[in-house]
Amino acid sequence: MxxxxxxxxxxxxxxxxxxxxxxxxxxxxxxxxxxxxxxxxxxxxxxxxxxxxxxxxxxxxxxxxxxxxxxxxxxxxxxxxxxxxxxxxxxxxxxxxxxxxxxxxxxxxxxxxxxxxxxxxxxxxxxxxxxxxxxxxxxxxLPCAGLTAWHALTEAQPVKPGDRVLLLGTGGVSVFAQQFCSALGVETIVTSSSDEKLAKMRTLGAQETINYTKVPAWEEKVLALTNGVGVDRVVEVGGPGTLQKSLAAVRVGGAVQLIGILTGASGTIVPTDIMRKSISLRGIYVGSCTQFEAMAAFISDHKIQxxxxxxxxxxxxxxxxxxxxxxxxxxxxxxxx
Ligand SMILES: NC(=O)c1ccc[n+]([C@@H]2O[C@H](COP(=O)([O-])OP(=O)(O)OC[C@H]3O[C@@H](n4cnc5c(N)ncnc54)[C@H](OP(=O)(O)O)[C@@H]3O)[C@@H](O)[C@H]2O)c1
Structure with missing residues (x-):
């Protein structure tokens, strides 16, 4: 037994x-x-x-x-x-x-x-x-948070060195995404409700940080930090409460990888924003075993803990x-x- x-x-x-x-x-x-x-x-x-x-x-x-x-x-x-x-x-x-x-x-x-x-x-x-x-x-x-972050960064126009990625919060998926971005030479802007957590994310390689409690219009801050252009990609773990802001924070032709529901399961978004900015909005559900093998090799090569x-x-x-x-x-x- x-x-x-x-x-x-x-x-x-x-x-x-x-x-x-x-x-x-x-x-x-x-x-x-x-x-x-x-x-x-x-x-x-x-x-x-x-x-x-x-x-x-x-x-x-x-x-x-x-x-x-x-x-x-x-x-x-x-x-x-x-x-x-x-x-x-x-x-x-x-x-x-x-x-x-x-x-x-x-x-x-x-x-x-x-x-x-x-x-x-x-x-x-x-x-x-x-x-x-x-x-x-x-x-x-690794199986859920790690692979989801890996999938969000490496499939459908994979990120490349010099890209800028927006990460929401400091949960499991976002922290893995930060570690992968650091190893891939990708810059990040990270939001959190905690200055202490943001300081830790900087030690993991985050270039810019925003406290989303102190700065509720964090999407405007993201635009300001990117000279009005917006980020190349958002790892979207918030869902209805953050998606509209993520659409505002991504650049024209950028990608929003839709992953999470931390702010609930349903809400309202404005589809025309997706259309006008030609945003690629892509749902992600963890990933395949082959993707996992590639991630495991990357983790081993880059000694990611x-x-x-x-x-x-x-x-x-x-x-x-x-x-x-x-x-x-x-x-x-x-x-x-
Ligand atoms: N689609 C998929 O395949 C897949 C796979 C994995 C996870 N998910 C989903 O992705 C989400 C994150 O999962 P997880 O395991 O990483 O969760 P987690 O570890 O529980 O993450 C919790 C953190 O999320 C942050 N957060 C909460 N509300 C936020 C908001 N309004 N704006 C920004 N950040 C916010 C907080 O960060 P701070 O404390 O820093 O504020 C909180 O500490 C969940 O909805 C989960 O179900 C989906």
Whole structure:
């Protein structure tokens, strides 16, 4: 038997239950992974708080992100052996190419059971080797926030040295985006509600920072900082409360990568602004295993260490979601097994 955290009902963080489950067995093309760490994402918090609107079937093991060690291998697996350090891909059925409904139906901790369990079965084609420079705690932060930031910067007119990118807030996605931009020679303007967090983002390489609480018209400040031109790209994690301002802050012909819903799920935008400025507005849903492989190689080559704010014990997992809800963190929150 093994232990697994389960969403067993509505009721938010308080309704998480630590239960016993039978040890899973890897089938053909699968591996059994002893989980060493699981990082949490805003999406996991939203799933806990509102499982009904997401159509969650109880009991569901939460979380998409884990890193661990292969402890047994199913039939027809030639690429992995016992002892390998691996990271699970967010989508267990998205190897390459564009996203599909099939891929979306394989999202860990949403469409299917997630990874906040002592052992998990993963598809051998949907795990990536842990970069040599990372611990399992660090590696566990990559599948969702890391890959989403990578996807937002490297696909559909990839950023190039000298570009200017706007990052909103200092959560997991934005901090990874900052680290990738720094390594790619891309300049950033970062917003945050905290001057202290902005100072930390400068140490990670941010060229310009804006406190969006003190400067509510931050889009005007972005334009001023770019001589009225606007940024080349926005990594848009705010959603309805920030999108209209992001459209104002991006240059003519620039790109807004639509990722998040930190300010809610619905709102009003002005479509003509998108049309008149010829803005490429692109929805992003994490990324494929092939994109993950490219990101892992980049992280290894550039010796990037993910920024972990706090680490929680497996038995204390609910505290990690509480911390995320308080939004005092910068970077990632990790549950260590
Ligand atoms: N589409 C996808 O594939 C995908 C993948 C990953 C994440 N997401 C989404 O992206 C968003 C960010 O995820 P995350 O895991 O990075 O979240 P997170 O770590 O919880 O980020 C929280 C931070 O967001 C910032 N924030 C909140 N409201 C803001 C606002 N109005 N303007 C600017 N910043 C604001 C705050 O930064 P400060 O404290 O600095 O103010 C807060 O600390 C979430 O909506 C998540 O669901 C989507």
């Amino acid at each position: 093994m232990r697994a955290w389960e969403i067993i009902s509505e009721g938010g963080i308080a309704a998480l239950a630590l239960n016993q489950r039978a040890d899973p067995e890897p089938g053909p093309g699968q591996v059994l992974v002893k989980v060493g760490a699981s990082a949490i994402n805003y999406r996991d918090l939203v799933t806990l708080k509102d499982p009904k609107s997401r159509g969650i079937v109880y009991p569901l093991v939460p979380n998409s992100d884990c890193a661990g060690t292969v402890v047994s291998v199913g039939g027809d697996v030639s690429n992995l052996t016992v002892g390998d350090r691996v990271i699970g891909c967010f989508f267990q059925d998205w190897t390459d190419g564009p996203i599909s409904p099939v891929a979306m139906a394989s999202a860990l901790g949403g469409a299917i059971d997630g990874v906040l369990a002592e052992k998990v079965v993963l598809n051998a084609a949907a795990v990536v080797a842990v970069p040599d420079n990372l611990t399992l705690d660090e590696a566990s932060t 993910p920024v972990i704010d706090s680490i929680f014990a497996f038995e204390d997992a609910p505290s990690a979601y509480q911390k995320m809800q308080n939004a005092t963190h910068l970077g990632k929150l990790v549950i260590h097994f």
